[in-house]
Amino acid sequence: xxxxxxxxxxxxxxxxxxxxxxxxxxxxxxxxxxxxxxxxxxxxxxxxxxxxxxxxxxxxxxxxxxxxxxxxxxxxxxxxxxxxxxxxxxxxxxxxxxxxxxxxxxxxxxxxxxxxxxxxxxxxxxxxxxxxxxxxxxxxxxxxxxxxxxxxxxxxxx
Amino acid sequence: xxxxxxxxxxxxxxxxxxxxxxxxxxxxxxxxxxxxxxxxxxxxxxxxxxxxxxxxxxxxxxxxxxxxxxxxxxxxxxxxxxxxxxxxxxxxxxxxxxxxxxxxxxxxxxxxxxxxxxxxxxxxxxxxxxxxxxxxxxxxxxxxxxxxxxxxxxxxxx
Numbered sequence: 001x002x003x004x005x006x007x008x009x010x011x012x013x014x015x016x017x018x019x020x021x022x023x024x025x026x027x028x029x030x031x032x033x034x035x036x037x038x039x040x041x042x043x044x045x046x047x048x049x050x051x052x053x054x055x056x057x058x059x060x061x062x063x064x065x066x067x068x069x070x071x072x073x074x075x076x077x078x079x080x081x082x083x084x085x086x087x088x089x090x091x092x093x094x095x096x097x098x099x100x101x102x103x104x105x106x107x108x109x110x111x112x113x114x115x116x117x118x119x120x121x122x123x124x125x126x127x128x129x130x131x132x133x134x135x136x137x138x139x140x141x142x143x144x145x146x147x148x149x150x151x152x153x154x155x156x157x158x
Numbered sequence: 159x160x161x162x163x164x165x166x167x168x169x170x171x172x173x174x175x176x177x178x179x180x181x182x183x184x185x186x187x188x189x190x191x192x193x194x195x196x197x198x199x200x201x202x203x204x205x206x207x208x209x210x211x212x213x214x215x216x217x218x219x220x221x222x223x224x225x226x227x228x229x230x231x232x233x234x235x236x237x238x239x240x241x242x243x244x245x246x247x248x249x250x251x252x253x254x255x256x257x258x259x260x261x262x263x264x265x266x267x268x269x270x271x272x273x274x275x276x277x278x279x280x281x282x283x284x285x286x287x288x289x290x291x292x293x294x295x296x297x298x299x300x301x302x303x304x305x306x307x308x309x310x311x312x313x314x315x316x
Contacts (some may be wrong), residue, residue, distance in 0.1 A: 043267065046265040092232070103261035107263065111203065115202050
């Protein structure tokens with residue numbers, strides 16, 4: 001492994017990788033918290049799927065953030081083909097699931113707001129929170145996509 | 159360029175590439191046709207976006223299918239870094255847009271069917287057609303994703 005490779009943004013076992021994982025955890029946790037605190041979300045499949053998918057993302061990112069911290073403390077090198085392949089597959093799967101959850105929830109939130117006017121008809125629905133949670137899910141996806149691409153790059157250059 | 163590279167599934171200017179593009183065109187056109195023939199789709203943003211996104215996919219795939227035919231007839235070589243970079247960017251953008259459209263429409267179709275029971279309450283809605291159109295959009299996305307990955311591979315090995 002060359003020193004150049006450790007400088008990749010989001011490479012495993014580096015501070016930038018740890019920052020990226022922490023951002024994913026933070027936004028995923030915020031998205032789950034906002035959605036779970038919204039009234040009546042549990043009646044809608046898309047919103048339940050958003051919580052499940054963001055929960056999975058949170059667990060995955062938390063695990064990798066802990067691994068990054070461990071590698072930084074013990075100065076271990078995580079650039080081993082088997083480990084990086086595992087990270088690539090996990091990142092791509094969670095990125096696709098997060099994107100699907102964010103898009104389907106965005107479709108439903110937009111429908112409530114603009115098309116069927118549920119937000120005006122049923123003031124007990126927390127439409128603002130649905131929208132905020134979807135926004136946070138898209139931000140989580142942006143960070144996961146960055147991780148996926150940089151992990152793929154690391155794997156390609158191993 | 160080596161002969162090995164021409165054998166990649168979906169490489170530009172090959173029969174497999176042309177087959178992949180034709181499949182994308184066919185499924186995108188079917189998805190647009192089914193959705194456009196469904197009653198009341200135009201009241202829902204997600205379904206309009208599905209038509210727009212599948213229309214874009216159709217134009218893009220049709221253009222590349224024509225280019226493949228032209229390259230096959232005149233035995234031209236399309237493996238040039240500038241052209242392939244253009245294909246990679248276009249494929250990734252259309253793949254992401256198609257996936258977003260398919261997911262948001264799936265969210266809305268599922269909501270109508272399971273959560274708010276619109277399909278039972280308003281029998282004039284063509285719920286079966288919405289579902290079929292979403293399914294066709296997901297199949298279009300599968301073919302586009304295959305193209306994107308193989309184009310990326312071709313670019314990486316140029």
